[in-house]
Amino acid sequence: AVEMRISCPSRSLPHALSERGFFCCFFHYFCVVLYHFVHSRPGSAERQDALLGRIVCLPDLVGNSLLGRSPAVFFPQHYFPLLGGAVLQVLHNVSTSLRGGLDCSVSFVSHILGKVCIHGRQKEILSVLVPHLTDLTKSDCIWQRICWWLVECVPDRWMEAVVLGFVQRAPGADVLSRLLGNLVVKNKKAQFVVTQKMLLLQYGYTTAVLQNLLGYLSLDGPRRALLIKVLQELLETWGSSSAVKHSPVEQQQYISKAILICLSHLKEPEIESCRQELLTSMMEGVKCHLESSLPQIRRLGMIVAESISSKINTDGPVLKFQVKVIVKFLSDQAAQSHIQPGLECLQGWGIHNLLGQPVPVLPLWANSCLYFVDSDDDLIPYDMSEDKELKKTKAPVYIRDCIEILTGSEDLDKWEEAVKALESLVRKNPAAAREVSVELAKILLHLEEKTCLEGFAELRQKAQVAVLTTDPIPVAQYLTSQFYSLNYSLRQRMDILDVLVLAAQELSCAKGRGKTKHSGAQNPRIQLLPESGSSKDWRRIVDERIKSKTRRLYFSFGQGQSQVEQPSRPNEFNSLAGHFFFPLIQNFDRPLSTFDLLGEDHFVLGRLVHTLAVLMYLAVNTMAVTAMGKALLEFVWALRFHTDSYVRQGLLSCVSSILLSVPAEHLLQDVTEELLETRSWLEDVAEKDPDGDCRRLALQNLLLMENLKKKLETAPS
C-alpha cells in the first residue's frame, strides 16, 4: 500500500494542502517507507529498485506531471534535504533498535543515499546528513558503526559519488575518518576513487579537500599503508618527465600540493622505511623539473624537492636552492606559523599567483601606523636624494679607456665604474663608438661579473643594446653569427637574443616618439633573473598589441572601412630587419657539438622562437616583411609538434606576429597554402593542447585570421 501511494503522489494528495502540510506529509511517508525496509526482510530486488527510482526521481515526476507548476516542496533544493531529514530520522530509529538488541539493515537507506548522490544531489542531501552525523558520531560508537554501515552498503556503481560527496563536505580529516571508517580498505571502488582518481586523475579539488583526504588516510593503521602507497605513486607522477612535459601546470601544482601534504603526515619510522625510494624519485623529479622551460614548473620542482630533502635528511646535508623566489615564498610564511609545516609553501601560492608575480599584500601594521601620531613630524626633512654611495674612483670618460679597463685592468673599482659608464659613453659619442663597435660587442658578450656589482646584468645589457643600435649592421652580423657558434654558454646565447630584441624595439620606435627615450622606462625592460623569464614580457607586449589590434579591426570593419590603421611612422628598423632576422632563423636545425637547439637545449629554442616573433612584429611596414613572414611560417611548420609548451607558445606568437605585420594582400598572394595549413594546425591546438596558454593563443590567432578574411571579403576587389 505504501508503494502504491508513493507511486502517484500528485493525484492522491489534495492540492489544498499547505506547504507545511506537504512537508510533514512527505516526511512521514519517507520515514514509514524507510522504516519498513529497515526492519523487514528485503523483498524482490525489482520492486525495491522501482521504489528507489520513484523516491529519488519524485521531483522530476511531479514536475513533469504538473507541467512545471510543482509545489515548492518538490524543488530539488527543498526535496532532497527533506529526504535527508527522513534518512536521519530512520537512522535514529535504527540506533534505538540496535540498543534494544534488535537486528536491522540500513541497506535500503544506503541505496537511497547512493542513488541521490549519483543523480548529482550530493550537496542537498549531504548538507543535512554530514553536520548531524558529525555531531552524533562524536562520542557514540553505535552511531559510528551505523554510519560506516551506511556508506559500506552503498552499491559499487554509486560509491564514487557518495565518497566524493563526503570527502568534499566533511569539515576535517578526523570527521571524515569517523564518518567513513575504514571504507577505503574494505571497498575496492572507494579505494580507487580516493587513492587514484581524486589524486592522480582529477585536479580540480581545493587544498582543503586534499587535506581532508590525505589526513583521513593518515589517521588509522591500515590506511597509513595506503598513504605511503599514494605518496609513492604521486612521486612517480611528479618525477616522470613525460608527465612534467605534457600535463597542465595546474595538475602539476595539484600533485605537488598533495605530495607536500603527504610528507607532513609521514612519521620518522615510515620515512626510514622508504628513504631510498624517496631519494631516488626526488632526484629524478628535480632533474626533469629543472629541465622545464616554464619558470613556474621549475619553481614547483624546487619547492617539492626541498621539502622532500629536508624530510628525509634529518641529520645529513639538505637540498637548498639558492633561488630568491623560494626564499620569498617561505619568508612570506614566517608570519603564519600556525599552518601545517608541509603546507607552508602551498600557502605561498595564494600570495604569489602562478606566474610568480607577487600580489601586494598590505601588512596589518601598515594600517595602524597611519593613525599613529608621528612626533617627529614637526621637523620637515630636507631633500636627501643626493645621499648616494661614495665613489672611490672616477668614471672613465672615453670609450677606449673603458675598453682598456674592461679587458686588462685589475683594479676592480675602476672596472665597476667602467661597466656603469659604458652605456652613456656609447650613446654620447656614436662616432667614436662606431670605430670600435664590434670589438665592444665582443668584450661585452664575454664580460663576466668580477665583483658583486648591483644590477651588473642590466648594465651590461644596456651597454650591449647601445652598441648594437649605434652601429646596427656589423654588430648584428657579429651577434647573430656568434649565436650559432661553438663554445658559448646558454646564458650568452640568450643574452644575444635579448639584446637583439631590445635593440630592434628601440630602432623601430625611438625616433618617432622623441629621441630622449632611448633607454627609459617606456621600453619594456627584460629582467635577467632566471625565474622571471623575459619572454613573458615579450609575450605580454605581443598579446597586448594583438588585443588592441583585434579591437581596431573590428572597429574598422563595423565602420565599413577596409583599410587597417597601420602605425605610420618612420621605421629605422626598415633597412635592418633582415640583418637581425635571417641569420637567426637559418641554422636552427644544425646541431653543434656543444649546442643542439632541437635536442636538449630546447629552452634556448623557446627563447629564439619568441625572439623571432618579436622581430617579426617589429618589422611591420618594412620591405623585407613578406619574405620574413614566409620564412617564419616555414619555420613554425617545422617545429609545430615540439613537446615543450614554451616553444609552442613562441610559435603561436610568431603566427600572431606574421598575421599582424605582413600586409593582408601579400599574405594571401604569397603564402596562401601555408596559411591554410597553419589554420588547421591552430584549430587542432585550440582544441587539444594540454597547455592553457597555448590554447588561448591559438584561439587568438584564429580570431585574427577570421578578421583578416572578413576584411578581404568586404574590400573592393
Place this chain on the structure above:
Amino acid sequence: MAQPPPDPHFVLRGTSAAVHALRFSCGGEEPAVPILFSGSENGFIHVWNLKTHRVDAALDGHGRKSVYWLETMDGKDRLLSQGRDQRICLWDLAEGRTSVTDSVFTENVGFCRSSLLKVAQGRWLMAMAGKALEEVQVLELPSKTSVCTLKPEMGAKLGMPMCLKLWQGSCGSQPLLLAGYEDGSVLLWNLSTGKVLSQLVCHQEPVMSLDFDSEKAKGISGSSEKVLSIWSLNEQQNLQVQKTHRLVNAGISDITIRPDKKILATAGWDHRIRIFGWKKLKPLAVLDYHTATVHSVSFSDHKSPSDRLLAAGAKDHRISIWSIYTQT
C-alpha cells in the same frame, strides 16, 4: 619637493690640521662672547670667537700630538683637553691666562674619548680608558682620586673601550657609565660596585661613538659599519636594541644628541653630516660640505634656542658651523 639642504652658516678656516674635537661655550650672559674650542691633529687647541669668526687664542699643551677630546668645567674658563701624548690637561683660561694648571697621565695609547659628569657643585667624575687594554678608569675631579677601575671579566674578549658616556638619572641617583667596545658591544657599568649591569652586542664592528638620553633612557651608537643602532634601557637595567637604521655609506665617527633632545647629528666617514629626529630616528637632512672624513660634531649651549648652532670638524682642516632646526 623637499627643500635642498642648507649651506653652512659659516666656516672656520685656519687650524692647518685635521680637526678632531669641538666644544662650544656659549652659555654665558652678555657681554660674554660665545666661544668654540677646537682641537686639531697638530696638538693645538684653538679658541674661536663666534662673533668675529676669528681665533682668539691657540693653546699648545700636548706636545704637537693630536687633541681628540675637549670639555669645559663650569663655563669657558676651565677646559679639559685630552691628547695623543697620553695626557689630559686642565687649562686655566680666566682673564686671558692660557696655562695648564693640572694634568693626568692616562698611560692609554688608544683613541677613546673620555667623559665628564658633574655630580655636585665643584665635584666631577671623569671616565677614561685606562692603561690595561680593556680597562676603564673613573677619577674624581678636581682631586684626581680614583673612584673605581672597571675591568670586564676574564675572557670576555671585548677589546679596547672605544667610547664612553657617564650619566646620571634623576637627581641623586647613582652615576652610571656606558662604554662601547672594540667588538661591537655596549656595556652598562655600575660605578659603585664596579660590575657590569647589562651588555648588548649592537654592532659587528667597533663602536665608534655613542650618546645617551637619560630622560628617555634611550641611546644611540654608531660603528665603522653602515648601521646606526638605537637601544633602550628598561626598568631592570637591561639594554635592548630598539631599532637599527641603515646608512648609505659605512662609518660613523661621532654622534651627538642636541641638548633639547629633539634632533641628533652624526659625523660620517663619507664626509657627510646627517641629522635625524631623535624620537623616531626620522632622517631629516644630509649636510654635504666637507671633502674628507668628519671627525666630530657638537651642538652649542646657547641659552636662546634660535641661536643654537651645530659645529662639525673634519679632516679637511675646516670647521663648518650650521644653523639648522632652530625654530623648534
